[in-house]
Amino acid sequence: MGRLLEVVGLIDMLNQMKNYKNMILLFFLLASACAPEPPEWMTDPGEIIYQGFKSVDSNCSRCHGRDGRGGMEGKNIRNALRDLGEKEVFEIIMFGKGDDLDGMPPLKGELSQIEAGQVIDYMRRWLPDGSINTSADSLAGSESGKQ
Numbered sequence: 397m398g399r400l401l402e403v404v405g406l407i408d409m410l411n412q413m414k415n416y417k418n419m420i421l422l423f424f425l426l427a428s429a430c431a432p433e434p435p436e437w438m439t440d441p442g443e444i445i446y447q448g449f450k451s452v453d454s455n456c457s458r459c460h461g462r463d464g465r466g467g468m469e470g471k472n473i474r475n476a477l478r479d480l481g482e483k484e485v486f487e488i489i490m491f492g493k494g495d496d497l498d499g500m501p502p503l504k505g506e507l508s509q510i511e512a513g514q515v516i517d518y519m520r521r522w523l524p525d526g527s528i529n530t531s532a533d534s535l536a537g538s539e540s541g542k543q
């Protein structure tokens with residue numbers, strides 16, 4: 397009898413271990429599907445999005461490099477705000493640019509207008525003079541004609 401209990405206990409334990417393993421597996425599956433947590437010092441919401449901690453699709457740095465100087469697919473956008481203006485950059489973020497294959501994908505399904513404004517706020521930090529007229533809030537409020 398004691399022996400039987402031992403065996404039952406062992407089977408039980410093995411079953412629990414299996415569940416435990418499944419949970420670990422599930423955890424890793426979930427963790428790899430979600431974007432990683434940003435480091436503690438990164439508090440700028442625009443930077444968090446730009447550096448890819450919101451989602452893979454809205455990870456600007458993946459294509460434009462961590463510092464905006466360009467990378468694998470995207471070009472240097474350090475001076476995009478100065479050269480194109482905020483409205484244009486906002487529309488590029490929301491609606492994309494260029495062709496489907498090697499252009500920039502539209503991100504309006506990924507980012508709200510406010511979030512796009514936050515990314516622009518972050519990009520403003522790259523400019524030597526640091527600021528341009530409109531704020532992210534007013535940008536987010538304005539409807540763009542292009543849809």
Ligand code: HEC
Binds near residue numbers: 515
């Ligand atoms: C999948 C890669 C990819 C991602 C992600 C991406 N871009 Fe782009 N981006 C491109 C490519 C490619 C172009 C060039 C499009 C063209 O001119 O045909 C571009 C163009 C731009 C331009 C215009 C540059 C110019 O001088 O014409 C801006 C500004 C820009 N991206 C900002 C962003 C921001 C901000 C994000 C994140 C919210 C982002 N991009 C995410 C690939 C990407």
